[in-house]
Amino acid sequence: MLKLFYLENCPYCRQAFRAMEELFDEKPAWKTIEIEKIEESRESAIADQYDYYYVPTIFMGEKKLYEAHPGETFAECKENLRKVFAQA
Numbered sequence: 750m751l752k753l754f755y756l757e758n759c760p761y762c763r764q765a766f767r768a769m770e771e772l773f774d775e776k777p778a779w780k781t782i783e784i785e786k787i788e789e790s791r792e793s794a795i796a797d798q799y800d801y802y803y804v805p806t807i808f809m810g811e812k813k814l815y816e817a818h819p820g821e822t823f824a825e826c827k828e829n830l831r832k833v834f835a836q837a
Contacts, residue, residue, distance in 0.1 A: 750783040751837055752808045754796055757788055761817045761826070765805040768827035772834060779834045807833050 755762040773780045789796040789804060799808060807815040807830075814833045817826065 750785055750809075751814070751833070752785045752787060752799075754787050754789050754799065754801065754806045754808075755804050756790060759804055761803070761821060762805045764821075764823055764826050765817065765830065768823060768830050771827065772830055776834070779837075782834060782837045809837065 755765070787795055799806070799813075801808075801813060801816050803817050803819070805815070805817050806813065814836060815829050817829075821829075
């Protein structure tokens with residue numbers, strides 16, 4: 750299972766969710782990947798247990814697979830998510 754940390758009003762998180770929908774349309778099998786979505790500000794006790802700075806960030810177990818960076822384009826985000834889903 751993947752853990753996706755995000756913030757509700759984060760533009761990079763909205764970008765990631767849009768990219769995820771496009772990827773799921775391209776490869777429907779990826780829709781079956783279990784993703785626990787953790788809103789960082791509402792579930793800070795969980796978020797504080799993980800080492801990351803930017804959102805969205807995705808972990809598989811304790812391993813960080815993806816962390817957005819300031820200025821990340823939609824294309825970069827989508828490609829990074831493609832790599833995450835290919836590993837999951």
